[in-house]
Amino acid sequence: MLSAYTDFIRIRFLTMLAYRVNYYSGILIYMLNIGVYYFTWQAIYGDRGEIGGFTASQMTTYIAVSWMARAFYFNNLDREIANDIRDGSIAIQFIRPYNYLFVKMMQGFGEGLFRFTLFMIPGMLLALLLFPVRLPSDPAAWIGFLVMLFFSFLINSQLNILTGLMAFFVENNEGMMRMKRVIVDLFSGLVIPISLFPGWLSSIMQWLPFQAITYLPGSVFTGRTQGTGILEVFGIQLIWFFGLLIPIFFMWRAARKRLFVQGG
Amino acid sequence: MNAIEVEHLSKVFKVQKNRGGLKGALQDLFSRQYNEVAAVNDISFSIPAGEICGYIGENGAGKSTTIKMLTGILVPTSGRLNVGGYVPHEEREKFVRNIGVVFGQRSQLWWDIGVIESFGLLRKVYGVPENDYKKRLDELVQRLDLGELLSRPVRKLSLGQRMRCELVAALLHNPSIVFLDEPTIGLDIIVKTEIREFLKDMNRQHGTTILLTTHDLQDIEALCSRVIMLDEGRVIYDGGLDTLKTRWGQGTRVTFQFGTACPLARLRALTEGVDISWTADNDLHAEALVPGGLNVSDVLARVVGQTDIPITDIKITETTTDEIVRQIYRTGSAAADPGTGTESGRNSHA
Known part of the structure; x- marks a missing residue:
């Protein structure tokens, strides 16, 4: 059975590989994004030394690594699940002796592996050439970042699963999926680091899972969080990962009862 | 089991x-x-x-x-x-x-x-x-x-x-x-x-x-060998396919094609006394429905051979399952026909 789950990772990886040309343009778009934010922040900083606890050079590194992390953790599990529900092919998933959500997670991971090796790493190398990005010298920062990056993927996928499953309860969750994407990009600190949010908003963010996706791993990579601080922020990720399993469990159970296979 | x-x-x-x-x-x-x-x-x-x-x-x-x-x-x-x-x-x-x-x-x-x-x-x-x-x-x-x-x-x-x-x-x-x-x-x-x-x-x-x-x-x-028929969420027939056919089959359909016009009344007169229903679209074409118990040859014997009715073609067709099923859907119940009970059919195939 376990080998079946790893097969889902392998097959998704190979399928993505077959469509890899699509991702070359993706790298370009991400570079453009990094460029836009880089020059915007350059202008904002001028000759100021520090904004919201970030030096100009930390900000550049933060932008680059945040976008490249997104290149890895991003996936369309929400859309895939919603489509399965809407066109009724979810029925096929129920006649198989496996857990649908676990399979989706595995497929997401297969996609993640592809994105990591063929999107994130070459993208990061390109970013290093184009922008003054400073890589951490502390091995703890590297290890902490990579482990946390994996949990970014898990937490982001969990949010995607929750959004996708909403298709069981509302007729059309398209709006919800779009809203989720904007919220994750904004509140995870991808667009603006959370420490730059107004005080009240950044204190709300402390209690939401989004910071665990981009902001916390980014802080480790830029060296703003060091030593035992790394374990602390990793702890926050762990809490969110286990915490999000609860709503998924209940939503899945409710969905099983509500299931209405579209199209007969 | x-x-x-x-x-x-x-x-x-x-x-x-x-x-x-x-x-x-x-x-x-x-x-x-x-x-x-x-x-x-x-x-x-x-x-x-x-x-x-x-x-x-x-x-x-x-x-x-x-x-x-x-x-x-x-x-x-x-x-x-x-x-x-x-x-x-x-x-x-x-x-x-x-x-x-x-x-x-x-x-x-x-x-x-x-x-x-x-x-x-x-x-x-x-x-x-x-x-x-x-x-x-x-x-x-x-x-x-x-x-x-x-x-x-x-x-x-x-x-x-x-x-x-x-x-x-x-x-x-x-x-x-x-x-x-x-x-x-x-x-x-x-x-x-x-x-x-x-x-x-x-x-x-x-x-x-x-x-x-x-x-x-x-x-x-x-x-x-067995069918279960459903209508509006209810089982309306459960039993053998053969039972369905014998109980619901409407017999045999004989279709005639005539060389010259032959009014329906004339055909009815010919088969006087036999339980046959005639239908026709026009005078050159008529259809006789022969119920299960009767012989098709009885009908043929009465119609064929009449010198004033030249027959160009005869077609004999059995009621198909399609027709039977269509008939049952139309009436919405197979139990309406006495004897086509759910039980009898089920037991016939165990």
Whole structure:
């Protein structure tokens, strides 16, 4: 059975590989994004030394690594699940002796592996050439970042699963999926680091899972969080990962009862 | 032993009611109204192991909903279910290892990968040992003639090729109960025949229990000794196909084509005293319906040979299952005919 789950990772990886040309343009778009934010922040900083606890050079590194992390953790599990529900092919998933959500997670991971090796790493190398990005010298920062990056993927996928499953309860969750994407990009600190949010908003963010996706791993990579601080922020990720399993469990159970296979 | 047991099974869906007009749409935004629709309404039946049973009914009669409850996809609103010793929706993961399902309208193969890779993945999903898998796959590939299709991606298969692959995918783990939801939909006659032959052989060799829904009654005639007929969520007939035919068959239809005009009255006069009903579209064409008990030759003897009625063509047709079923759908009940009880049919095939 376990080998079946790893097969889902392998097959998704190979399928993505077959469509890899699509991702070359993706790298370009991400570079453009990094460029836009880089020059915007350059202008904002001028000759100021520090904004919201970030030096100009930390900000550049933060932008680059945040976008490249997104290149890895991003996936369309929400859309895939919603489509399965809407066109009724979810029925096929129920006649198989496996857990649908676990399979989706595995497929997401297969996609993640592809994105990591063929999107994130070459993208990061390109970013290093184009922008003054400073890589951490502390091995703890590297290890902490990579482990946390994996949990970014898990937490982001969990949010995607929750959004996708909403298709069981509302007729059309398209709006919800779009809203989720904007919220994750904004509140995870991808667009603006959370420490730059107004005080009240950044204190709300402390209690939401989004910071665990981009902001916390980014802080480790830029060296703003060091030593035992790394374990602390990793702890926050762990809490969110286990915490999000609860709503998924209940939503899945409710969905099983509500299931209405579209199209007969 | 019964492979499938169903008692007082019901499934009620809540369907959102849409009020008309702008005002109605606004009202719907704030308070939704729902209609309750019983897709399956208190049905009971049992299917012994090793039987091929046809499950028929019009669109929306509740066939697919029943199949989805029997396969553990849907949770019933009420009633008892037992399939192969399991309550499907309660022990879903264990239960589905023992069944095979084919939905004619949905593919269960992975679209982007090769057929053989899909099979390999299913082998792992079902935990079939390598040796059993090889043997089973060889047997199926040979039987369904899939040889050169195996390496192709699913999206490049024709419907007939895909359907044969779907069958293999559903049967790789050698299930003892197989559900087929419109397995021959959209297929040409050659593939249809092939699939029917294959299913019959499988039933004979492995004693597989098969429940089959279809709109093609030829599937039923070729495969099933028993049919369950559904209308508006209720079972309206459950029994042997032969019983259905003898009770509901309207006898034989004799169609005449005349060389010169022959009024209906003249024909009626000729068959005076015999229980035959005549119908005609025009004077050159007439149809006689001969009830079951009568001999067709009696009718022919009276009409043929009359010198003033030159007959250019005669056609004799038996009432087909299609016609019988259409007739039953129209009246909405098969029990209306005394003697065509549910019980008699069920007992006739045990």
